[in-house]
Amino acid sequence: RRAYPFHEIEPKWQRYWEENKTFRTPDEIDTSKPKFYVLDMFPYPSGAGLHVGHPLGYTATDILARLRRMQGFNVLHPMGWDAFGLPAEQYAIQTGTHPKITTIKNIDRFRAQLKLLGFSYDWDREISTTEPDYYKWTQWIFLQLLKRGLAYQAEVPVNWCPALGTVLANEEVVDGVSERGGHPVIRKPMRQWMLKITEYADRLLEDLDDLDWPESVKEMQRNWIGRSEGAELQFNVVDTDGLERDIKITVYTTRPDTLFGATYLVLAPEHVLLSSIVSDVQRKDVEEYKELSSRKSDLERTELQKEKTGVFTGSYARNPANGLEIPIWVADYVLGSYGTGAIMAVPAHDSRDHEFALKYNIPFRGVVTPENGSFSYFEKAYSGEGIMINSSSPTSGLDINGLPSKDAASRVIEWLEKTGNGMKKVNYKLRDWLFARQRYWGEPIPVIFLDDTGECIPISEAELPLTLPELADFTPTGTGEPPLTKALSWVKTVDSTLGRSAQRETNTMPQWAGSCWYYLRFMDPRNSKALVDKEKEKYWSPVDVYVGGAEHAVLHLLYARFWHKVLYDVGVVSTKEPFKCVINQGIILGEVQYTAFRDSDGNLVSADSVDEMSNFSQESVLEEKACHLEIVMKSGEYFVMKDNSDIRLIARAHKMSKSRGNVVNPDDVVLQYGADSLRLYEMFMGPFRDSKTWSTSGIDGVHRFLARVWRLIVGSPSLDGKFKDGTIDLDGEPTVEQLRCLHRCINKVTEEIEGTRFNTAISAMMEFTNAAYKWDKLPRSVAEAFVLLLSPYAPHMAEELWSRLGHSSSLAYESFPKVNPDYLKESTVVLPVQINGKTRGTIQVEKTCTEEDAFKLASLDSKVSKYLDGKTIKKRIFVPGKILNIILDA
Numbered sequence: 001r002r003a004y005p006f007h008e009i010e011p012k013w014q015r016y017w018e019e020n021k022t023f024r025t026p027d028e029i030d031t032s033k034p035k036f037y038v039l040d041m042f043p044y045p046s047g048a049g050l051h052v053g054h055p056l057g058y059t060a061t062d063i064l065a066r067l068r069r070m071q072g073f074n075v076l077h078p079m080g081w082d083a084f085g086l087p088a089e090q091y092a093i094q095t096g097t098h099p100k101i102t103t104i105k106n107i108d109r110f111r112a113q114l115k116l117l118g119f120s121y122d123w124d125r126e127i128s129t130t131e132p133d134y135y136k137w138t139q140w141i142f143l144q145l146l147k148r149g150l151a152y153q154a155e156v157p158v159n160w161c162p163a164l165g166t167v168l169a170n171e172e173v174v175d176g177v178s179e180r181g182g183h184p185v186i187r188k189p190m191r192q193w194m195l196k197i198t199e200y201a202d203r204l205l206e207d208l209d210d211l212d213w214p215e216s217v218k219e220m221q222r223n224w225i226g227r228s229e230g231a232e233l234q235f236n237v238v239d240t241d242g243l244e245r246d247i248k249i250t251v252y253t254t255r256p257d258t259l260f261g262a263t264y265l266v267l268a269p270e271h272v273l274l275s276s277i278v279s280d281v282q283r284k285d286v287e288e289y290k291e292l293s294s295r296k297s298d299l300e301r302t303e304l305q306k307e308k309t310g311v312f313t314g315s316y317a318r319n320p321a322n323g324l325e326i327p328i329w330v331a332d333y334v335l336g337s338y339g340t341g342a343i344m345a346v347p348a349h350d351s352r353d354h355e356f357a358l359k360y361n362i363p364f365r366g367v368v369t370p371e372n373g374s375f376s377y378f379e380k381a382y383s384g385e386g387i388m389i390n391s392s393s394p395t396s397g398l399d400i401n402g403l404p405s406k407d408a409a410s411r412v413i414e415w416l417e418k419t420g421n422g423m424k425k426v427n428y429k430l431r432d433w434l435f436a437r438q439r440y441w442g443e444p445i446p447v448i449f450l451d452d453t454g455e456c457i458p459i460s461e462a463e464l465p466l467t468l469p470e471l472a473d474f475t476p477t478g479t480g481e482p483p484l485t486k487a488l489s490w491v492k493t494v495d496s497t498l499g500r501s502a503q504r505e506t507n508t509m510p511q512w513a514g515s516c517w518y519y520l521r522f523m524d525p526r527n528s529k530a531l532v533d534k535e536k537e538k539y540w541s542p543v544d545v546y547v548g549g550a551e552h553a554v555l556h557l558l559y560a561r562f563w564h565k566v567l568y569d570v571g572v573v574s575t576k577e578p579f580k581c582v583i584n585q586g587i588i589l590g591e592v593q594y595t596a597f598r599d600s601d602g603n604l605v606s607a608d609s610v611d612e613m614s615n616f617s618q619e620s621v622l623e624e625k626a627c628h629l630e631i632v633m634k635s636g637e638y639f640v641m642k643d644n645s646d647i648r649l650i651a652r653a654h655k656m657s658k659s660r661g662n663v664v665n666p667d668d669v670v671l672q673y674g675a676d677s678l679r680l681y682e683m684f685m686g687p688f689r690d691s692k693t694w695s696t697s698g699i700d701g702v703h704r705f706l707a708r709v710w711r712l713i714v715g716s717p718s719l720d721g722k723f724k725d726g727t728i729d730l731d732g733e734p735t736v737e738q739l740r741c742l743h744r745c746i747n748k749v750t751e752e753i754e755g756t757r758f759n760t761a762i763s764a765m766m767e768f769t770n771a772a773y774k775w776d777k778l779p780r781s782v783a784e785a786f787v788l789l790l791s792p793y794a795p796h797m798a799e800e801l802w803s804r805l806g807h808s809s810s811l812a813y814e815s816f817p818k819v820n821p822d823y824l825k826e827s828t829v830v831l832p833v834q835i836n837g838k839t840r841g842t843i844q845v846e847k848t849c850t851e852e853d854a855f856k857l858a859s860l861d862s863k864v865s866k867y868l869d870g871k872t873i874k875k876r877i878f879v880p881g882k883i884l885n886i887i888l889d890a
C-alpha cells in the first residue's frame, strides 16, 4: 500500500517542467530585477553513477534556487560535467572503449539520475569540459596565460608515477603514492608546463579576507600559500685553515633574531653547492645519503615524527654575527624546493634543529629567553618570542642583547643590509602549478615546436579549438612520452603564419583546467565569439552561493581564484573573486554497522571484555541484519544484543564504499520512497555542514510526513483505493489561531533557509502539519501558503497539491509566502500572582484575559490557593497582562 502516489506525480511533473522549460533562464532577461547565481561543484561523471552524497549538496542549492525564483530574483542554476580525466582513460586502456564513448554514456546516466530527483536546473545551459566548443575557451585562456608570461616550460623534478605512466601534481600524491589508485610515485626531472600562480600569491592571500567562506577553507588556503617574512643571508665557507673560500651559502630564515644561536648550517641533499664544498673524506657518505633521500617524497622528509638523518660535509662556514666557525651538514629535513634550500640551524630555538643537534652532538646556544623566567634549551627548543641574550660581538659590532626578539629581528636585517650580508625577504610555500599531463584524455595544449629551431610558438586564436585527435591505442608509452605522440599525422603540422614545419605539443592539460572557469561559461554557454559576453558577465558575477565538498578547499578553489584574477587582468571578468559565498556540505556516512565478538569457542562475548591483546574474532555478519535494529537494541549509551543485554556491540558509521557494501544508491531510494522523500530526508538528516549517518528508518519518517501532508489536503484513500475529499474548506476564513500557526511556520522556514538550516525548517513544517491535523477545517488560503512553503523541498508533491487546489500552471514563480509579524506576537503571558504584595505563583493566561478569569485560574493553582483557604479577600488589584495582586483581610 502506497502512502501517496509519488510514482505517478513525480514523473508527471518532471515531464511538465521539461516540456514547459519551466526553469529556463532566458538569454535576454529583465536586468532591473535582482539576480541569484547558485552553483554546485559540477561532478565528474564516473562509471558508478550518483551516490547519495551528491543529492545532499544538489538539493540544498535547488531549495535556494526555487526559493529565490519565488522571491522574484532572476536565478541562474546550471549543471554540467567535469568530464576529462584519468578514469575514462584507464577504462579505455582496459577495454578499448574510447573515452569519448564512456564519457557520453556516463553523462547520460548522471543526467537521467539528476532529472529523477527533480532539480530545477536550466538544462539548456548544460556544458561538458570535453566538448570542443567548451575547451576552445580553456585553450584560449592558456594562450592568454602564455602571452602574459604566466605559462612557461621548465625542467623540473616531478612526481612520476610509473604505474599510471604520468606525472602527478603534489596535491595528487598522498604519502608517497598516487591519490587515485595508490601507486608508488618517484621524483624524476622532466620538461613540463608550469603556471606562475606564485605571481598571484599576495592577491590570492589578501582577497581571502572579504570572502564569505568557511573559515577553515580560508585558513587552508592561507597555509597553502604559506607566506612568511624573514631574511636571506650569506655565510662564507672556510677551509680547514679557517681561511675564507670563494663560496657563500645563502640561507632563508624567518628568525634573523636568532643569528647568534646558529651553530651549524644544513644544505638540502639536492643543493647545487653541495658537491663543491664536501670534503674528500666525507664525499662517499654524502653521495650515499643523497641517493637515499632522492627516494623519499617531500612529505616523508618533512614529517615531524620521522627521525631526522644527515651527514657532515666536512666543511665549515663562518657565522657573520660572531665570526665563529660552524659545521655544514647535509640533511633531508631541509627541502631543495623551499627558500634557498639551505638553513642556518638554531637548535635552541627550532624543534627540528633541536632534535638533529641532540642526535649528532652539535652544540646549542640559547639566545632568546622568555620574558619572565628562564628556559632549559637542552630539554626542548624555545620557539617563542622573548628577550635577547648571548647576542653581542665586538668582532662584528652587532649587539642586540636585551632587545625584545621582534625588534632584534629588524635590527639584524638592518645590519645585514648595511654590511651587505643579506636582506629582508618574503617567502611562500606555494609553488608554481605543474600544468602538463602525459595523458590522452585532456585538453591539448595549443602550442607547436618548430622543427628547425625547436622554438615553441602558440597557435593562433583563429585555429582554436585544437581538437583531440582520435586515437585507438591509449596505453602509456612507459617512457613518459605522452600517448598523443602516437597520433603521428596530428603531431606533424605547420605554423599558420609562415608554414614552417613543426610538431604539436603532446602533453595535455590537467583535469583542473576545465573546472577553473566553467562558472563563467554557464552565464553564456553558446557564445562562439567570446568566452562570455561582457554584459552577461557583469550581471551574473559573482557566483552568489557555491556548494561542494570540503575536499576542494585548496586545489580547485585556489586554481579557480587564480584563473579568475588573470581573467580580471585580461579584462574578461569584472569582479576580483569568482565565488562570494562557499558552503561545504557534510559527508553522508553509511548506515551504522554493528560488530559483535566471539571467543575461540564461538560464543558471543561483550565488546567491553575484548581487548587488543586477545584473539577474539570479529563478526561482521551482524552488520546487515542488525541495521534494522531487529536483533540489536540501545541500552543506555551502548548497543547490546536484544536477546542478551549483557553482550555489548561496537556501533560505527563508515564512509560509504563499494568494498564495505554500505553504498546507498539514490535510484533505489527514489523507487521505494520517491524523490521528494529522498530530498527531504537528506535535508532533514542534520545540519547541512555536518557529517551524518544514513538511516533507513529516518527516511521512513520523512516519507510518512509527506504522506500526512498529502492526506491533509487531498484526503485519505478509501477502501476502493480512490482518494476521498480532503479537509479543505474552500470558503472558510482562517481563524486567528490558524494564521498564527501558519505565520510561525513561514517565519521559521524563511529564516532557516537563509541560514541553510534546512533541517529545522523541515521541523517547522512538521509542527505546522501536526497542528493542522487538529483543526476541523483547513482553509484554502492557509493550505496554499503551506504548499508554497513546502515546494522548494518537495517540489513534485507541492506542484501536484497546487494543481489539485485548482491552479493550472506551475507554482515555480508564485510569490513565496511573506511573514506578517503581527501573527508572531505571543498571545499568552505569564502573569505573576501576589498575595499581600508577595509573589506566590504564576498563571499562564491570554493577554486579553479579564480580572475575573485571572482570579478563577489563580484560585485553581495549588501554590496560590493554599494562601487563600479560609481567608477573606479584601481587595483585588489587576493590571491586564501584567499582574494580579490579592489583598487579604488581616
Ligand code: ANZ
Pocket (backbone or CB within 6 Å): 228, 252, 253, 254, 255, 258, 268, 333, 334, 335, 336, 337, 338, 339, 340, 341, 342, 343, 344, 345, 346, 349, 350, 383, 427
Ligand atoms: C633559523 C630559525 C630559528 C628558523 C628558529 C626557525 C626558528 P616557514 O615559516 O615555513 O617559512 N627553513 C628554511 N628553508 C627551509 C627548507 N628549504 N627546508 C626546511 N626548512 C627550511 O619557515 C622558515 C623556517 O624554516 C626558516 O627559519 C628555517 O629555519 C626553516 F628559532 O631559520 B629558520
